[in-house]
Amino acid sequence: MKLSAIEGRYSLPVFPRRDLTLVRGEGALVWDDEGRRYIDCVAGVGVASVGHANPEVAEALAEQARTLVTCPGIFYNDKRARLVERLAAIAPEGLERAFLCNSGTEAVEAAIKLARLSTGRSRIVAAMRGFHGRTLGALSATFKKEYREPFAPLVPGFSHVPFDNVEKLGEAVDGECAALILEPVQGEGGVRIPAPGYLAEARRICDAAGALLVFDEVQTGFCRTGRMFACEHSGVRPDMLCVAKAIAGGVPMGALLCGERVEPAVGRHGTTFGGNPLACAAALAAIEFMEREDLARQAEEKGAWFEDRFNRQRPARVRALRRAGLMIGIELKERARPHLARLAEEGVLALPAGPTVIRLLPPLVIAIEELERVSDALHAVLAP
Numbered sequence: 458m459k460l461s462a463i464e465g466r467y468s469l470p471v472f473p474r475r476d477l478t479l480v481r482g483e484g485a486l487v488w489d490d491e492g493r494r495y496i497d498c499v500a501g502v503g504v505a506s507v508g509h510a511n512p513e514v515a516e517a518l519a520e521q522a523r524t525l526v527t528c529p530g531i532f533y534n535d536k537r538a539r540l541v542e543r544l545a546a547i548a549p550e551g552l553e554r555a556f557l558c559n560s561g562t563e564a565v566e567a568a569i570k571l572a573r574l575s576t577g578r579s580r581i582v583a584a585m586r587g588f589h590g591r592t593l594g595a596l597s598a599t600f601k602k603e604y605r606e607p608f609a610p611l612v613p614g615f616s617h618v619p620f621d622n623v624e625k626l627g628e629a630v631d632g633e634c635a636a637l638i639l640e641p642v643q644g645e646g647g648v649r650i651p652a653p654g655y656l657a658e659a660r661r662i663c664d665a666a667g668a669l670l671v672f673d674e675v676q677t678g679f680c681r682t683g684r685m686f687a688c689e690h691s692g693v694r695p696d697m698l699c700v701a702k703a704i705a706g707g708v709p710m711g712a713l714l715c716g717e718r719v720e721p722a723v724g725r726h727g728t729t730f731g732g733n734p735l736a737c738a739a740a741l742a743a744i745e746f747m748e749r750e751d752l753a754r755q756a757e758e759k760g761a762w763f764e765d766r767f768n769r770q771r772p773a774r775v776r777a778l779r780r781a782g783l784m785i786g787i788e789l790k791e792r793a794r795p796h797l798a799r800l801a802e803e804g805v806l807a808l809p810a811g812p813t814v815i816r817l818l819p820p821l822v823i824a825i826e827e828l829e830r831v832s833d834a835l836h837a838v839l840a841p
């Protein structure tokens with residue numbers, strides 16, 4: 458039986474699957490079980506920023522696996538201490554304390570709970586087209602009807618405003634609002650970058666209403682957009698910052714970084730695996746790699762190079778290219794999904810973001826020659 462058939466037979470089909478079995482990766486490349494090689498602009502959906510099979514992360518994992526894999530949060534731990542110290546150093550100023558968990562949705566879940574705890578209010582405002590995860594709290598902040606409706610009733614108290622619209626934000630965020638949660642650049646929603654000044658206005662409106670501002674940087678964090686965190690482009694500091702995906706070089710981990718307005722939650726929130734030494738060791742190695750190799754600068758330079766190259770002869774099917782660092786959305790005048798299969802035939806794996814956008818989230822270590830092949834493959838697939 459083919460591996461894809463075995464997995465298809467014995468796992469719950471929650472994702473629309475592509476007929477590809479990936480078995481190995483290195484840098485920006487992955488291989489399938491028949492030895493075919495692909496340039497991976499999926500990267501675990503924006504996870505493998507330091508490259509697949511990063512040797513420094515692998516070494517840190519192997520060493521930690523021989524030392525101590527698990528240590529619950531009721532004890533202190535050396536790797537966890539070093540990691541939270543490091544996170545405080547790289548986070549936007551004032552976000553000094555971290556809650557460590559295992560995924561993006563858990564970071565968002567913690568943000569929602571702590572926003573309610575800290576303000577004594579229950580209402581949460583989120584943005585249309587926003588994506589924040591699939592657990593019930595995070596799903597209540599997520600906008601897409603297809604993800605939400607089958608699981609109704611969701612958590613009460615959530616509402617959605619149009620993204621990048623200051624006026625509607627001012628109307629929705631009032632004295633009963635615990636928090637406003639926004640992605641500084643919307644990922645799943647189509648790689649949407651708000652107008653300059655929008656996030657600053659969000660900060661001002663939250664302050665006036667006494668609400669907390671939460672940025673969901675699960676997808677944009679850790680160098681993806683050309684800065685360590687995307688909010689640095691605007692200079693706006695949130696009260697809480699949700700991160701995950703690239704934080705630990707591919708090992709599952711999430712974190713909620715908190716400022717002083719967030720109340721501690723001793724005895725009120727917790728996790729078994731969150732902050733385990735294995736993931737912390739991987740995160741320490743991944744963050745050290747990001748800083749030493751200046752992946753933020755690499756993301757900006759390589760993203761700009763790609764945009765220039767792709768746009769030299771932009772295919773007529775393309776409506777727009779939107780980009781923040783190496784977070785790239787190519788909006789088509791038609792549906793994106795059929796082109797993804799043809800791209801794979803050309804040796805490039807890519808993602809959709811909404812019905813008409815092809816999204817590229819390559820490892821930030823991708824070589825220029827590889828980006829050139831991605832651009833050529835896109836041109837081949839999108840040619841008239």
Ligand SMILES: Cc1ncc(COP(=O)(O)O)c(C=O)c1O
Pocket residue numbers: 502560561562563565588589590591640644645673674675676701702
């Ligand atoms: C902005 C954002 N928030 C939250 C999540 C949920 O993260 P996870 O899938 O790790 O739960 C995602 C996942 O794509 C995301 O892009």
